[in-house]
Amino acid sequence: EAQVTQNPRYLITVTGKKLTVTCSQNMNHEYMSWYRQDPGLGLRQIYYSMNVEVTDKGDVPEGYKVSRKEKRNFPLILESPSPNQTSLYFCASSFLSSGSYNEQFFGPGTRLTVL
Amino acid sequence: DQQVKQNSPSLSVQEGRISILNCDYTNSMFDYFLWYKKYPAEGPTFLISISSIKDKNEDGRFTVFLNKSAKHLSLHIVPSQPGDSAVYFCAALTQGGSEKLVFGKGTKLTVNP
Numbered sequence: 001e002a003q004v005t006q007n008p009r010y011l012i013t014v015t016g017k018k019l020t021v022t023c024s025q026n027m028n029h030e031y032m033s034w035y036r037q038d039p040g041l042g043l044r045q046i047y048y049s050m051n052v053e054v055t056d057k058g059d060v061p062e063g064y065k066v067s068r069k070e071k072r073n074f075p076l077i078l079e080s081p082s083p084n085q086t087s088l089y090f091c092a093s094s095f096l097s098s099g100s101y102n103e104q105f106f107g108p109g110t111r112l113t114v115l
Numbered sequence: 116d117q118q119v120k121q122n123s124p125s126l127s128v129q130e131g132r133i134s135i136l137n138c139d140y141t142n143s144m145f146d147y148f149l150w151y152k153k154y155p156a157e158g159p160t161f162l163i164s165i166s167s168i169k170d171k172n173e174d175g176r177f178t179v180f181l182n183k184s185a186k187h188l189s190l191h192i193v194p195s196q197p198g199d200s201a202v203y204f205c206a207a208l209t210q211g212g213s214e215k216l217v218f219g220k221g222t223k224l225t226v227n228p
Contacts (some may be wrong), residue, residue, distance in 0.1 A: 004158070031214050042119075042204065042218040043159070050214075058215060072191030090158050095215070101147040101166070101208065103214060 002027045004107035006091050012113045021076045021110050023091030030096045032074040049074055081090040081114040118142045119207050121219035129227055134192040136222050138205030145207040150190050154201045195226045
């Protein structure tokens, strides 16, 4: 089954304790991206990757890191989480556009609470 | 500054009637406009898209209309079904760059039996 998986689905942690949220896709997509969803703000892009070893900042990258060592995986790293990073996080992937829109497939989400 | 706006946080319609969800945008450089549907505890799923060079795209019960002069698009669902109850996000995309989807805040649609 074609899918984007995220782990963990739920996480409660404390300020300053490093954490990683994993994202994996099995569709051989070049493009992967992380979004966060906050009440009243919709989804905002954190980081994206156009291919292996190619990553770039989105709209709200502060406090986050990413890596793309393999095509299928795109982990999101919070080196020193803070309460303002409490949010619902989504990973997405797609083929790169080539004249038409390529659907972005989203993972199920990771609900993170930083105390 | 919000580039994609959904001004109605919620909409309630009766089963069998038409649901119309609206979206406005400010950036005339967008190449595609999309609608995503989101159920609780799930990720958004793609529903329908429209190229900026088109004014209508239809897929079954779902039709998206684009009015470029007004920078406005709408999603029509006919007939509405209780299973359509979800949050609908309007999004826009500029190709050739970050492939970033710029989302609106979403409209929660409730279809009453």
